[in-house]
Amino acid sequence: MLKKIPWLIAALTLPLHAEIHVSTGFEGGNAEVVSLDQATKTLRIMPALHEERGWPCWWYFKLDGLTAGDEFTLEVQAQTKPFREKTVLSATWCQPKHAWISGDGETWTPSDKGTPGADKTMIYKIKAAAAQMSVAWGPPFVPADAEKLLAGLAEKLPGSKRFELAKTRGGRPVQGIRIGDEDAPHQVWVGARHHAWEAGGSQVGRGFVLWYAGDEARELRAKTCLHYIPIMDVDNAALGAGGKDAVPRDHNRDWDAGPVYPEVAAAQRMIRDIHAKHGLDVYIDLHNPGHDDPVFFFGPFAFERMTGVQQRNYQRWIDLAAASIIKPYHVHPKYRFANYVKTEEERGRMSSGWVRNHTGDFTISVTLETGWNSPLMSVEGYSNIGAGLGRALAAYIVENPRRK
Numbered sequence: 001m002l003k004k005i006p007w008l009i010a011a012l013t014l015p016l017h018a019e020i021h022v023s024t025g026f027e028g029g030n031a032e033v034v035s036l037d038q039a040t041k042t043l044r045i046m047p048a049l050h051e052e053r054g055w056p057c058w059w060y061f062k063l064d065g066l067t068a069g070d071e072f073t074l075e076v077q078a079q080t081k082p083f084r085e086k087t088v089l090s091a092t093w094c095q096p097k098h099a100w101i102s103g104d105g106e107t108w109t110p111s112d113k114g115t116p117g118a119d120k121t122m123i124y125k126i127k128a129a130a131a132q133m134s135v136a137w138g139p140p141f142v143p144a145d146a147e148k149l150l151a152g153l154a155e156k157l158p159g160s161k162r163f164e165l166a167k168t169r170g171g172r173p174v175q176g177i178r179i180g181d182e183d184a185p186h187q188v189w190v191g192a193r194h195h196a197w198e199a200g201g202s203q204v205g206r207g208f209v210l211w212y213a214g215d216e217a218r219e220l221r222a223k224t225c226l227h228y229i230p231i232m233d234v235d236n237a238a239l240g241a242g243g244k245d246a247v248p249r250d251h252n253r254d255w256d257a258g259p260v261y262p263e264v265a266a267a268q269r270m271i272r273d274i275h276a277k278h279g280l281d282v283y284i285d286l287h288n289p290g291h292d293d294p295v296f297f298f299g300p301f302a303f304e305r306m307t308g309v310q311q312r313n314y315q316r317w318i319d320l321a322a323a324s325i326i327k328p329y330h331v332h333p334k335y336r337f338a339n340y341v342k343t344e345e346e347r348g349r350m351s352s353g354w355v356r357n358h359t360g361d362f363t364i365s366v367t368l369e370t371g372w373n374s375p376l377m378s379v380e381g382y383s384n385i386g387a388g389l390g391r392a393l394a395a396y397i398v399e400n401p402r403r404k
């Protein structure tokens with residue numbers, strides 16, 4: 001009997017197949033494992049809660065130990081703990097119709113459509129293509145992607161200038177790039193990720209800036225200085241935290257006289273400076289909205305009451321955007337208004353509101369919300385929205401928004 005024990009131990013410790021292993025220890029990684037059944041290859045996760053760092057909705061993890069061809073089941077449920085006071089986040093924010101899968105961390109494809117399961121879970125059936133793969137809420141965009149993008153732009157466009165907007169509270173650099181002559185007759189600011197979970201905003205930004213660096217934008221570049229920030233909330237994007245509704249407030253509600261975040265304070269200083277010296281023509285903030293929202297712009301609350309150049313420019317912008325942002329979805333041809341923000345005080349410290357209040361009559365300040373809950377919102381899909389945004393900008397600037 002005793003003699004058999006070493007064989008028994010060997011049989012128990014050397015499984016026929018490798019164990020499936022979940023990891024999140026990388027930029028943007030996030031998953032709290034609820035259960036993992038090795039026999040049925042079923043993993044249940046919820047987005048991990050980062051205390052005071054906003055909504056637990058984003059998830060992104062690597063799986064090891066699969067065999068190509070394995071059928072793997074992913075179940076996603078909402079985080080059960082409140083993210084702020086007693087508020088637990090609704091499952092709709094963490095349950096896209098499709099999970100996104102990558103074998104190399106670069107190319108992302110949608111899984112088959114998820115199906116609702118018991119206990120408000122969403123169930124995704126995933127076929128493994130290799131022993132290791134990455135699985136995420138949507139195509140990720142992390143600080144390393146921003147670095148790669150900016151390095152490529154700086155190399156392609158010798159007249160451009162990279163800059164560090166600020167160091168975050170966590171000590172991370174918030175990077176930007178200026179493309180064009182500092183004294184150009186038109187000045188444009190485009191940025192993404194005031195909300196860290198909205199990786200699609202950065203994907204749109206990448207599509208936009210790559211279009212801007214291309215041949216089609218040559219004429220626009222000649223008369224414009226673009227200031228571009230791929231990720232504002234770098235800390236939460238790096239940690240895989242949601243950012244939205246962070247304590248004491250998130251980046252997009254931090255635009256008052258005393259910002260909590262150094263990168264918001266630095267953006268305010270730069271925008272004031274640009275406007276004082278040259279005038280700011282266009283400010284665009286890139287976001288992702290709710291799970292059943294389309295692609296649309298939030299416009300200024302006072303739009304209906306506007307007159308003169310201001311009214312003309314906002315109207316012209318939405319008309320040109322509607323003609324230019326057409327794939328994979330058309331942008332909604334009318335502004336929406338963030339009416340859920342009730343007080344003037346809060347409206348004033350939203351980034352787009354602050355910019356409106358600190359610039360001129362000819363300036364437009366808008367928020368592009370790109371609906372995400374579709375298999376078409378791939379890297380390429382977001383990129384096409386970004387290119388459409390670029391074409392809208394070219395058509396808008398060529399008319400000279402400063403004309404009387």
Ligand SMILES: [Zn+2]
Nearest residue numbers: 195198287288
């Ligand atoms: Zn947002």
